Amino acid sequence: MRSILFLLFSITLSLGFAQTDSTQIKSFYNAALTEGKAYEDLRTLCKTIGARLSGSAEASMAIEWGKKQMEGYNFDKVYLQEIMVPHWERGTKEAGWIRTSNGKLQKVNLLALGGSIGTNGLLKADVIMFNSLDELKKAKKKDVKGKIVFINKHMDEQQINTFKAYGGCYMVRGSGAIESSKLEAKAVLIRSLGLPISEHPHTGSMYYLDSIAKIPAAALSTKDADALAKSLNKGRSSFVLEMDCRDYPDVISYNVIGELTGTEKPNNIITFGGHLDSWDIGEGAHDDGAGIVHCMEALRIIKTSGYKPKNTLRLVFFMNEENGNNGGKSYANWAKTQKNENHIAALESDRGGFAPRGFHCDGPKKYIDLLKTFETDLTHYDLHVFEKGYGGVDIGPLRQEFEDIPLFGFVPDSQRYFDFHHAPSDVFENVNKRELELGCAAIASMLYLLDKNL
Amino acid sequence: MRSILFLLFSITLSLGFAQTDSTQIKSFYNAALTEGKAYEDLRTLCKTIGARLSGSAEASMAIEWGKKQMEGYNFDKVYLQEIMVPHWERGTKEAGWIRTSNGKLQKVNLLALGGSIGTNGLLKADVIMFNSLDELKKAKKKDVKGKIVFINKHMDEQQINTFKAYGGCYMVRGSGAIESSKLEAKAVLIRSLGLPISEHPHTGSMYYLDSIAKIPAAALSTKDADALAKSLNKGRSSFVLEMDCRDYPDVISYNVIGELTGTEKPNNIITFGGHLDSWDIGEGAHDDGAGIVHCMEALRIIKTSGYKPKNTLRLVFFMNEENGNNGGKSYANWAKTQKNENHIAALESDRGGFAPRGFHCDGPKKYIDLLKTFETDLTHYDLHVFEKGYGGVDIGPLRQEFEDIPLFGFVPDSQRYFDFHHAPSDVFENVNKRELELGCAAIASMLYLLDKNL
Numbered sequence: 001m002r003s004i005l006f007l008l009f010s011i012t013l014s015l016g017f018a019q020t021d022s023t024q025i026k027s028f029y030n031a032a033l034t035e036g037k038a039y040e041d042l043r044t045l046c047k048t049i050g051a052r053l054s055g056s057a058e059a060s061m062a063i064e065w066g067k068k069q070m071e072g073y074n075f076d077k078v079y080l081q082e083i084m085v086p087h088w089e090r091g092t093k094e095a096g097w098i099r100t101s102n103g104k105l106q107k108v109n110l111l112a113l114g115g116s117i118g119t120n121g122l123l124k125a126d127v128i129m130f131n132s133l134d135e136l137k138k139a140k141k142k143d144v145k146g147k148i149v150f151i152n153k154h155m156d157e158q159q160i161n162t163f164k165a166y167g168g169c170y171m172v173r174g175s176g177a178i179e180s181s182k183l184e185a186k187a188v189l190i191r192s193l194g195l196p197i198s199e200h201p202h203t204g205s206m207y208y209l210d211s212i213a214k215i216p217a218a219a220l221s222t223k224d225a226d227a228l229a230k231s232l233n234k235g236r237s238s239f240v241l242e243m244d245c246r247d248y249p250d251v252i253s254y255n256v257i258g259e260l261t262g263t264e265k266p267n268n269i270i271t272f273g274g275h276l277d278s279w280d281i282g283e284g285a286h287d288d289g290a291g292i293v294h295c296m297e298a299l300r301i302i303k304t305s306g307y308k309p310k311n312t313l314r315l316v317f318f319m320n321e322e323n324g325n326n327g328g329k330s331y332a333n334w335a336k337t338q339k340n341e342n343h344i345a346a347l348e349s350d351r352g353g354f355a356p357r358g359f360h361c362d363g364p365k366k367y368i369d370l371l372k373t374f375e376t377d378l379t380h381y382d383l384h385v386f387e388k389g390y391g392g393v394d395i396g397p398l399r400q401e402f403e404d405i406p407l408f409g410f411v412p413d414s415q416r417y418f419d420f421h422h423a424p425s426d427v428f429e430n431v432n433k434r435e436l437e438l439g440c441a442a443i444a445s446m447l448y449l450l451d452k453n454l
Numbered sequence: 455m456r457s458i459l460f461l462l463f464s465i466t467l468s469l470g471f472a473q474t475d476s477t478q479i480k481s482f483y484n485a486a487l488t489e490g491k492a493y494e495d496l497r498t499l500c501k502t503i504g505a506r507l508s509g510s511a512e513a514s515m516a517i518e519w520g521k522k523q524m525e526g527y528n529f530d531k532v533y534l535q536e537i538m539v540p541h542w543e544r545g546t547k548e549a550g551w552i553r554t555s556n557g558k559l560q561k562v563n564l565l566a567l568g569g570s571i572g573t574n575g576l577l578k579a580d581v582i583m584f585n586s587l588d589e590l591k592k593a594k595k596k597d598v599k600g601k602i603v604f605i606n607k608h609m610d611e612q613q614i615n616t617f618k619a620y621g622g623c624y625m626v627r628g629s630g631a632i633e634s635s636k637l638e639a640k641a642v643l644i645r646s647l648g649l650p651i652s653e654h655p656h657t658g659s660m661y662y663l664d665s666i667a668k669i670p671a672a673a674l675s676t677k678d679a680d681a682l683a684k685s686l687n688k689g690r691s692s693f694v695l696e697m698d699c700r701d702y703p704d705v706i707s708y709n710v711i712g713e714l715t716g717t718e719k720p721n722n723i724i725t726f727g728g729h730l731d732s733w734d735i736g737e738g739a740h741d742d743g744a745g746i747v748h749c750m751e752a753l754r755i756i757k758t759s760g761y762k763p764k765n766t767l768r769l770v771f772f773m774n775e776e777n778g779n780n781g782g783k784s785y786a787n788w789a790k791t792q793k794n795e796n797h798i799a800a801l802e803s804d805r806g807g808f809a810p811r812g813f814h815c816d817g818p819k820k821y822i823d824l825l826k827t828f829e830t831d832l833t834h835y836d837l838h839v840f841e842k843g844y845g846g847v848d849i850g851p852l853r854q855e856f857e858d859i860p861l862f863g864f865v866p867d868s869q870r871y872f873d874f875h876h877a878p879s880d881v882f883e884n885v886n887k888r889e890l891e892l893g894c895a896a897i898a899s900m901l902y903l904l905d906k907n908l
Binding site (some may be wrong): 029030033034157158160161162195196355357380381382384413415416419432433434435438 | 483484487488611612614615616649650809811834835836838867869870873886887888889892
C-alpha cells in the first residue's frame, strides 16, 4: 500500500514538475494572452509619461517608472546603472513655409532632426532639390551655395521588408547636413523616412562633423515633400524656416536593470531589453515602449510560471538609443571592464509591437543553427523566421566586448512600422493588444529556450 | 551581319517575353505596391457606399460600382448573374438597458443579430446567464421560462489563430435563439464575438426553426456583457430591450462577374473573389471590402503585366455571404447546371486586409502538394503558410457541384480581425495600405501559379 502511494506521489511529482518545453511555452502564451500586464504597462508609459528623449524630465520619470515596475514584479535584483547622455531640446519655435513657384505661401509640417542647430530667427533661401545623397555629393558648390538643400529620397516601397527600405534612406537623414554644408548650403530639408503619404513628419538622429559648419536640418512630411517637389518642378521655389532647437550640456541618466538570478550558473548572463528613451514627439509607443514592455512582461511571466532559469536573465531598459546609444555602449563597457562578467547571449526588441514573425541571430554559425532548432517548438505560435540577421542597436556594443556572443533580434511583422516610426502618430492607440501580447510570449519562450540550451 | 542582328533580336525577344516565375511575381508585387489601385478602390467602396447588406439600396449601389470598376479595368467580359437574396432591416429602434442588481439603469451598446425579429415595443424581463450553449441546453424550462437568456461565452484568447476562437463561439450566435426558445425564454442576448473588451457590439447571422417560436436576439458589446455578468453575479438583474428589426420579402440581386479569357483552355475556369455584401453597420472594410479589392486588383495587375492566362480567370463579387450565401450557392448551381462549365480551382479572400501569411487548400492531396511547391517562389514575400485548410464560404458550394475541385483560401494575419469583424469599427481607416496591397500581390501571384500549373 505504501509503495503504491509512493508511486502515485512520484507520478504526481513528475507530472507537476517535469514540464516539457511545449507545455512551458504554452503556459507563457496563456499567461500573456489572458493575464497579461504588458498592454496596461504600455498605456501607463505612454499616457502618464509620453515622449521621453534623453535628458528630458520625461526620461527621468520613465526611469523612475521602470524601476518601480520591476520592483513591483519582484525580480531578484533591481538597480540603476549611471550613464551620461546628450541633452538636445526642440524648443518652442518650429515652422516652415514653401514659397511656391507661383509665389504663394504654403505652410508645411516639419520636424527638426534630432541634434540639429536652430535657425537663429527666420532663414529664407531658394531651394535646390536632389533625389539622393549621391546626387547631392556630385553637385557643384556654385549651384548649392547659399541655398536650402532638399533631399527628396523616397523609401523604396517595393522592398517587402520595410527595414530594408529604411536602410536605403537613413544616411540621408544622418549625413544630409554634412554633405549640404560641404557645398555651403544654408540648411537641409529631407523627405521624412516614412512609407505612407501623410501629414506626419518623421524625426530621427543626424550628425555634424567638427570640421564642417553646422547647418539646420529638418524633415518634411511626405505630403509636404511631394508639394515642395511639385513646386520645384514648376520653377524657382524658396523656403522659410524657423527652428530654435539646441544642444545643452550632457546630463547624468540611467539604464534600468532587473534580474532573475540563475540557479545553476548565476555568473552566466543573458541580457535582454529595449530602449526606454524615445523621440520627443508622439509617445514612443512602438519605438520602443513596445520593446520595453515586451521584455518586462517576458521576465514577469517566466517568474510567475515558476520556471527557474539556470543562467541569470538580465532585463535592461537602455537609455539613449535614439541619439547616441550611450546606454548600450556604457552597458557593454561596464559589464566587461568594471564587472568582468560572462555574457553568453543577448536579445533585443526594437522593431515595434506588431504580430511576431520570429527571431534573427547575429553571431557564430552554431548559434544560428541552434536558433533554427527552436522552430519545432515555436511554429505552432505562427513564428516562422529563424535565421541570420540583425540583433539590435542597444545590444550591439556587446559584440566589441564579448567577441562570439550571439545577439538575437525579435522580428515582428514590419509592414506598419514606418507608418509610425519617430512620428507624432507613434502613440498607444496604434498598438494592438493581442499583437503586443504575442510578442511578450514569443520573447519569454525564446529566453526559456536560450536558457535551457546555452 | 544580318545573322548577328537576328541573334540580337532573338535574345531581346526571349528576354522580353520569357518571364520567369520569379520576375513575373516580382512585377505583381511592384505594381501593387507602387501603382496600386486597391486602397483607393476600397476607400470609394467604404466611403461612397458604406455598409451594404443584401437587399439594401447600398447593396444595389455596390453592384453598380463593382460592374463599373471592372469595366473600367477592361476585363474581357463583365456581367451580372441574377440571384434572389433575403432582405432584413435593422429598423430605427435599437436600445437596451441593464436594470442592475442594485436597481440602477445602465444603457448598453447592442446590435440586433441579423435575421432577428423585433420586440414589438419594450421587452422587460429578468435575465438568466449561461456561460455556453451547452450550459443552456442542460437548463430546466422552469428556470428559463419568461426570462431573457444571456449567453456570456468568451472567445478563447489563448487560441493563437483567432478564427479557431471564433469557431468555438459562433454556434452561440447562430443557435442561441433556438435553444433559448425551446425553454420558452422571451429573448436572447449574447456576448459579442469579438476579442477585445470594447464598447463595439458585433452583429452576425442567427437562425430560427419553423417549428420553434421566434424570439428576438441581440449581441452586447464585450464591455456591456461584462457589466451584465457583474450585475448578475451580485444578484437578480433584469433587462429592457427594444428592437424593431424585421424581415421583408426576398429581392432580386446580383453577383458581379469579370473575366480574363484563357488563351489555351478558355473553358477551364478558375473562380476567385470575395463577397460584396456586408453587415449593415461600419463600412464592411475588412469584411469583405478588402477581399473584393484584393481580387479585383489581382486581376488588374495580371492584365496590365501582359501575362495571358491559359485558363479563364473569373473574378466574382459574391452577394449575400453574410446572411444566406445565396450568391455562392446560386453561382455553383448556375455554373454546373445551367452552363455545364469546367471548374478547375477556386480561391477566396474573406479574412480581412491584413499582412499576408499564405494560403490554405481544401481539396485532394495532390493540390495540397502542389500548393506546397509554391513556397519556393513566395517565401521571399514573407509568405509561409502553404497547407491544408479552409477555402471560403462563397466558393464552398462549388464542392457540391465539382467534387474534386481545390478550394484555396487566402490567409492574412488573423490577430486583429476580430477587433473589427461585424462591428461599427470595421471602417476604411482600420485597413492599412501596405498590408492591403501585399494581399493583392499575393493573390495575383497565386492565380498566376495556379494558372501555370493546372
